[in-house]
Amino acid sequence: MLWQENDEQIIINTSSEFSFIQNLQYLSRSTNECLFHIHENKVRKAIPMDECTPLVEISEQDEYSIRVQFLGNTRPTSKQVREEVVQYIIEWFDLKTEIKDFYELAKNDAILHQAVVDFNGLRIMGIPDLFEAMAWGILGQQINLTFAYTLKRRLVETFGRSIEFEGEQYWMFPRPSDISKLSVENLVGLKMTVKKCEYLIDVANQIEMGLLTKEMLIETSDIKIAEKMLTKIRGIGPWTANYVLMRCIRFPSAFPIDDVGLHNAIKHVTGSAQKPSKDEIQKLSLSWTGWEAYATFYLWRFLY
Structure with missing residues (x-):
């Protein structure tokens, strides 16, 4: 993942399958979030490091990059620590994952095709710790x-x-x-x-x-x-x-198949009067192999 420092800002390149706004909307889903603040299409977060605690503000630079600024006097003097901050952000936004193949399978999938239209550019916002x-x-x-x-x-x-x-x-x-x-x-x-x-x-x-x-x-x-x-x-x-x-571990085949939210999302997409059984979900998800985590995350977005 390419990134560079410019006038004490850090610019991280992203792919064409990434939308900062889609991910910001996901982060905004609860007004009771306590681990970051969102201001004017920018997210601010304290990132604990061993040596210091940088406070970063992340925003969209352009269609293919995001900008990271250190607030107050929290910019680490060590380049190594700044690199660790960048790696945290890359992992948080799942920027290393190439999701073209997921979009290819989803566009022809009865359950997923509308989700990838509505939430195009969304990544699985991670929990690195x-x-x-x-x-x-x-x-x-x-x-x-x-x-x-x-x-x-x-x-x-x-x-x-x-x-x-x-x-x-x-x-x-x-x-x-x-x-x-x-x-x-x-x-x-x-x-x-x-x-x-x-x-x-x-x-x-x-x-x-x-x-x-x-x-x-x-x-x-x-x-x-x-x-x-x-x-x-x-x-x-x-x-x-x-x-x-x-x-956290970023296994793309992770699949919380018993999740109530997943069941309700599939019910919503299919217009069914009742939630699907586990056997029905297993059949519906046969084509998701290797992308179960992304399929689940995108379906969750219909609800929250």
Whole structure:
């Protein structure tokens, strides 16, 4: 992925299958988001690095590039750290994935063809940090999206860190070390179930002790092996595992087939009176092989 620095700005090149506005609209879907702010078609986010905390503002430069500016005095002096910031943004917006083949299969697919028309240029907006991705998956289990955002805000604003710029707080998700040392009693005030509190602490401990890393999952290069690694962890079922493999590990064949939102989206697209069964979804998705994650993400956009 090509990028260059220009007058203390960073310009990242994108492909023709990328729309900054489509992705910004996705990021805008909740008014209760706490990990970034959107201002006048620009998104601002604090990106935690080992040495510093850059606050970036990302906007569209032109049809084929995005512009990154460091706000306040947060521009890293180290070029290596600036490169790490760029890599975070590339991963967040999934800019390395070539999605032409997905568009080719989708344009002739009865379920997907309208989605790729309506949301052309959308990428799977990622969650680059493994603990954040797993925690978000746990928080979202068996509740609606609105309440999941409320739980995330409570967790972030209680145990996360923030920096201030122009009177606004820019929060960062808690680190595994922030949660692993806690007890259930420390978390129940957030109004999540005791089980979810236990799961979050367990996952934080696994990651903090190095028993689970993003690199371990990536190096499997195998969706089934990676899924099995995750589902061995208490509180991580197939849905959460595939959500993490989709949003963080970037396995294109990750497929949360039991997701209620996916079922409702297919119901919406087909105009059916009832949600499809798992067997029906498996038949409908036969042509999606290798692109199940993108198919799911695009269908979700009909609902949220």
